[in-house]
Amino acid sequence: MRVNFTVNGRPQEADDVWEGESLLYVLRERLGLPGSKNACEQGECGSCTVRLDGVLVCSCLVAAGQAEGRQVDTVEGLTGENGELGTLQQAFVDAGAVQCGFCTPGLLVAADELLERNPEPSDGDIREALSGNLCRCTGYEKILDAVRLAAARAEAAEEAVRP
Amino acid sequence: MTTSGITPTPTGLTQGAATKGGIGESTLRPDGVLKVTGEFAYASDLWHEDMLWGYTLRSTVAHATIVSIDTAEALATSGVYAVLTYDDLPTEVRHYGLEIQDTPVLAHGKVRHHGEPVALVAADHPETARRAAAKIRIVYEELPVITDEASATAPGAVLVHEHRDDHHFPHVTHPNILHRQPIVRGDAEAAARRADVIVTGSYVFGMQDQAFLGPESGLAVPAEDGGVDLYVATQWLHADLRQIAPVLGLPESKVRMTLSGVGGAFGGREDLSMQIHGCLLALRTGKPVKIVYNRFESFFGHVHRHPARLWYEHGATKDGKLTHMKCRIVLDGGAYASSSPAVVGNAASLSAGPYVIDDVDIEALALYTNNPPCGAMRGFGAVQACFAYEAQMDKLAARLGLDPVEFRQRNAMEQGTIMPTGQPVDSPAPVAELLRRVKSRPLPPERQWEVAGGASDVRALPGGLSNTTHGEGVVRGVGYAVGIKNVGFSEGFDDYSTARVRMEVVGGEPVVTVHTAMAEVGQGGITVQAQIARSELGVAQVTIQPADTRVGSAGSTSASRQTYMTGGAVKNTCEAVREQVLEIGRRKFGTYHPAWATAELLLEGGKVVTDGGEALAALADVLEGEAVDLELEFRHRPTQAFDLRTGQGNGHVQYSFAAHRAVVEVDTELGLVKVVELACAQDVGKALNPLSVIGQIQGGTTQGLGVAVMEEIVVDPRTAKVRNPSFTDYLIPTILDTPDIPVDVLELADSHAPYGLRGVGEAPTLSSTPAVLAAIRQATGLELNRTPVRPEHLTGS
Ligand code: FES
Ligand code: FES
Numbered sequence: 001m002r003v004n005f006t007v008n009g010r011p012q013e014a015d016d017v018w019e020g021e022s023l024l025y026v027l028r029e030r031l032g033l034p035g036s037k038n039a040c041e042q043g044e045c046g047s048c049t050v051r052l053d054g055v056l057v058c059s060c061l062v063a064a065g066q067a068e069g070r071q072v073d074t075v076e077g078l079t080g081e082n083g084e085l086g087t088l089q090q091a092f093v094d095a096g097a098v099q100c101g102f103c104t105p106g107l108l109v110a111a112d113e114l115l116e117r118n119p120e121p122s123d124g125d126i127r128e129a130l131s132g133n134l135c136r137c138t139g140y141e142k143i144l145d146a147v148r149l150a151a152a153r154a155e156a157a158e159e160a161v162r163p
Numbered sequence: 164m165t166t167s168g169i170t171p172t173p174t175g176l177t178q179g180a181a182t183k184g185g186i187g188e189s190t191l192r193p194d195g196v197l198k199v200t201g202e203f204a205y206a207s208d209l210w211h212e213d214m215l216w217g218y219t220l221r222s223t224v225a226h227a228t229i230v231s232i233d234t235a236e237a238l239a240t241s242g243v244y245a246v247l248t249y250d251d252l253p254t255e256v257r258h259y260g261l262e263i264q265d266t267p268v269l270a271h272g273k274v275r276h277h278g279e280p281v282a283l284v285a286a287d288h289p290e291t292a293r294r295a296a297a298k299i300r301i302v303y304e305e306l307p308v309i310t311d312e313a314s315a316t317a318p319g320a321v322l323v324h325e326h327r328d329d330h331h332f333p334h335v336t337h338p339n340i341l342h343r344q345p346i347v348r349g350d351a352e353a354a355a356r357r358a359d360v361i362v363t364g365s366y367v368f369g370m371q372d373q374a375f376l377g378p379e380s381g382l383a384v385p386a387e388d389g390g391v392d393l394y395v396a397t398q399w400l401h402a403d404l405r406q407i408a409p410v411l412g413l414p415e416s417k418v419r420m421t422l423s424g425v426g427g428a429f430g431g432r433e434d435l436s437m438q439i440h441g442c443l444l445a446l447r448t449g450k451p452v453k454i455v456y457n458r459f460e461s462f463f464g465h466v467h468r469h470p471a472r473l474w475y476e477h478g479a480t481k482d483g484k485l486t487h488m489k490c491r492i493v494l495d496g497g498a499y500a501s502s503s504p505a506v507v508g509n510a511a512s513l514s515a516g517p518y519v520i521d522d523v524d525i526e527a528l529a530l531y532t533n534n535p536p537c538g539a540m541r542g543f544g545a546v547q548a549c550f551a552y553e554a555q556m557d558k559l560a561a562r563l564g565l566d567p568v569e570f571r572q573r574n575a576m577e578q579g580t581i582m583p584t585g586q587p588v589d590s591p592a593p594v595a596e597l598l599r600r601v602k603s604r605p606l607p608p609e610r611q612w613e614v615a616g617g618a619s620d621v622r623a624l625p626g627g628l629s630n631t632t633h634g635e636g637v638v639r640g641v642g643y644a645v646g647i648k649n650v651g652f653s654e655g656f657d658d659y660s661t662a663r664v665r666m667e668v669v670g671g672e673p674v675v676t677v678h679t680a681m682a683e684v685g686q687g688g689i690t691v692q693a694q695i696a697r698s699e700l701g702v703a704q705v706t707i708q709p710a711d712t713r714v715g716s717a718g719s720t721s722a723s724r725q726t727y728m729t730g731g732a733v734k735n736t737c738e739a740v741r742e743q744v745l746e747i748g749r750r751k752f753g754t755y756h757p758a759w760a761t762a763e764l765l766l767e768g769g770k771v772v773t774d775g776g777e778a779l780a781a782l783a784d785v786l787e788g789e790a791v792d793l794e795l796e797f798r799h800r801p802t803q804a805f806d807l808r809t810g811q812g813n814g815h816v817q818y819s820f821a822a823h824r825a826v827v828e829v830d831t832e833l834g835l836v837k838v839v840e841l842a843c844a845q846d847v848g849k850a851l852n853p854l855s856v857i858g859q860i861q862g863g864t865t866q867g868l869g870v871a872v873m874e875e876i877v878v879d880p881r882t883a884k885v886r887n888p889s890f891t892d893y894l895i896p897t898i899l900d901t902p903d904i905p906v907d908v909l910e911l912a913d914s915h916a917p918y919g920l921r922g923v924g925e926a927p928t929l930s931s932t933p934a935v936l937a938a939i940r941q942a943t944g945l946e947l948n949r950t951p952v953r954p955e956h957l958t959g960s
Contacts, residue, residue: 020290034208035201039376039426040458044890047376075201089199093191096854099862100685101198102376102426108199124622131628131899134890136376136427137685139861140898 008077024059035075046133049106075105091150099137185698189854205424206380206396217454218292220282222274225883226533227303242291254412263500275498278463285444308533308883315339323531342504344511346810349522354487358478366551367949369875371468377426379436380455383445390417396425401716422710428684430539431465462888466538469494471547487522496529501538503529509544516552517647542928549646553933591911597822600844625835636832642937645822646929649815650922651724655804661715662732667790673782678708681717681729687855699737701766723922731917732797821845821926823934834954844907848921867931
């Protein structure tokens with residue numbers, strides 16, 4: 001089958017998609033967007049997290065056909081037009097929240113959704129929002145630091161533009 | 164099929180541009196940017212025009228004779244390019260292994276564990292390959308399973324390796340015993356008579372999985388010269404190469420290996436997984452073949468941490484001095500050897516922990532069973548022992564009425580202490596100080612779930628968001644533990660690393676290129692390599708080449724050894740490069756200034772400077788038209804094998820030490836544990852990159868926490884089948900399960916090591932588990948001799 005959908009604001013079409021293929025497989029193998037990761041393909045680790053019409057989903061559990069006509073946002077969409085890093089991406093690098101980095105894209109998409117919903121999250125809010133994303137390397141402390149840092153930087157930037 | 168956007172190809176591999184910073188600075192990872200944008204090419208992201216997908220068919224039973232394999236239907240499936248079994252292997256070399264070559268490339272005649280690879284399929288779509296594999300018909304005749312010491316050594320027991328006549332280790336008493344290491348020092352019997360109290364304990368340590376997130380993956384590309392190029396996530400390219408080439412019947416020069424992006428390792432990538440399989444399929448089909456394990460396969464695709472049964476006896480005098488120790492450690496090695504012999508050596512030699520005990524009687528052994536093969540995992544044999552000896556320390560302290568930290572401090576080893584192996588600890592061993600540091604830290608506030616207004620934040624309670632309690636049956640406990648881990652490869656192994664360093668002028672600027680075969684698995688080694696090169700050669704621009712087999716071996720990214728070994732190799736090679744650069748400088752400019760001949764010269768800020776700070780020449784001028792390019796090996800000081808009867812020998816290169824304090828809250832009604840804080844103090848000798856050091860300590864601590872309260876591969880004792888090969892059933896800590904992990908870093912230099920550094924990665928994994936257990940025991944008053952602790956152990960149900 002053919003699937004048409006929008007990825008990071010760009011219309012995409014994938015041909016010859018077999019009905020059983022996941023959105024994750026189509027993104028990675030057919031559209032050349034390998035940013036979303038494949039750590040479990042069982043809906044347990046969150047490394048494949050993307051937004052489907054704004055809502056967080058595990059793309060490994062979404063059949064590609066379900067994305068027909070919808071908007072998908074992946075980690076690749078967090079990078080600016082000219083390749084500059086988004087606030088969260090930069091904060092992950094600066095805070096040392098990236099080790100092997102395999103969990104990172106999923107965490108970034110989930111944290112991005114959190115900060116959009118709740119720009120000043122408490123530690124409990126951050127832990128709750130990211131509890132579906134496994135990381136085996138970092139012990140999470142630096143991931144918390146990164147999200148706090150991104151929230152603080154976004155706040156500071158906001159204040160800077162206020163009259 | 165449509166392709167657009169960025170398509171990762173093997174040539175797209177890059178480590179990223181280096182950022183600023185010398186040693187001792189929290190320099191940011193050069194690969195960090197690629198990792199946050201999603202561009203970093205992990206092994207499972209590799210792609211090649213016209214590639215096929217490989218799939219591995221694995222045994223559904225643990226121990227059986229293979230009566231027949233019928234591949235006809237699978238091979239006839241449309242889209243399938245090859246189906247391979249043992250009979251298709253190209254040479255007589257059909258087994259591999261890190262220490263003992265006993266692992267079949269594909270099962271032959273027999274399978275010895277659940278999930279053993281039996282056949283391979285290559286097809287044009289991963290699902291086609293899976294479906295074709297399901298059509299391979301195998302007739303098994305099941306055999307009785309060996310699952311523990313009793314069944315392994317029972318009279319008439321089936322032998323796991325029926326033709327085992329190698330007897331690598333002549334003192335081994337039974338062919339189902341894989342390796343055995345006794346250590347006898349002093350006279351434990353006589354010393355026991357001086358003891359005022361004697362405590363014994365039996366402990367069980369569950370099978371832990373590395374559970375790295377990036378699945379085993381790789382891409383094998385057949386080459387025109389009949390060889391193959393392999394892009395793969397691994398821990399040691401050259402060890403892989405040594406095992407792969409003979410099976411393929413190719414000289415090592417025709418198997419070219421390049422490290423692809425690695426999504427964590429923790430020991431689980433030391434043994435081969437898809438490497439040979441991918442190459443076989445590529446060579447057979449003449450097409451590039453990619454293999455990506457799914458999570459289910461990943462649980463069968465790598466070795467696990469040895470589950471263990473440990474028995475200990477310790478004695479102490481009334482004034483709190485240890486008199487003696489006896490122990491017996493039985494590790495389950497599973498069906499194939501992997502690195503079990505070395506794990507046994509570690510468990511035995513570190514079984515007494517970081518304590519002064521002159522009289523010991525130790526035995527550690529590993530069994531062959533039909534359980535999943537076990538091998539390397541972070542902490543490598545020292546973890547299991549630490550769990551048991553730290554429980555013993557608490558028992559002794561309780562019997563003597565002493566504070567557990569005070570008791571440990573009275574017996575803590577220090578520089579000069581003699582290990583059970585007779586080896587003196589010849590560098591700082593700040594065991595008492597590490598304990599003091601974690602103990603003196605203020606405790607986190609009690610009842611943190613109570614928020615203003617009397618409501619509860621259930622997220623901070625045991626059970627978390629499942630909202631199981633509002634604090635009614637919740638009690639707090641605090642526990643301590645400390646551990647000792649060796650750094651680097653021990654027991655006389657010729658451990659070395661190689662670095663190639665090139666210095667030249669590009670675009671008017673001096674630049675340095677560092678090339679090693681070190682596997683960056685997330686630990687941050689490439690950051691440190693660049694920091695060392697910048698510090699030693701005084702240049703801003705350092706590029707790290709992708710790791711591959713065109714340069715000499717770097718040894719394994721394991722045993723906490725890479726900063727020491729490959730860091731040491733980069734440092735030494737840079738020093739040699741510096742000498743040559745200065746030679747060129749003297750030749751070109753020596754006549755202009757007497758300091759060229761007389762002063763101590765350094766490279767700093769892109770210039771040659773005297774130790775007095777006077778600049779003599781710009782490096783760009785010195786190197787104009789010339790490049791210095793050197794490849795050198797680095798070795799640590801030699802070690803010795805342990806004597807097979809007495810265990811004596813200077814077996815280890817270096818030790819590292821970490822201590823933890825765990826604070827837990829336990830819901831005693833439901834048996835749920837919340838770890839509130841897990842503070843760590845560790846001596847790192849010298850923190851080359853403080854940010855990465857803390858990241859390593861926090862990550863290691865969390866893996867220890869995991870095995871304390873949730874992580875275990877459960878193997879059915881009747882069938883030896885794995886019951887929980889998924890992230891649904893094998894639980895690793897989430898961000899809600901993981902507490903604050905404050906880290907206190909000590910830097911007491913080891914004069915034998917480059918920059919005085921100490922390997923960091925493993926020590927924190929040792930002590931966090933027993934610290935959590937001690938805290939739960941303190942909270943509940945229960946004995947708890949097994950890990951992980953499950954709710955039923957806490958409620959007695
Ligand atoms: S890969 Fe989708 S949740 Fe793990
Ligand atoms: S950084 Fe490796 S899994 Fe998170």
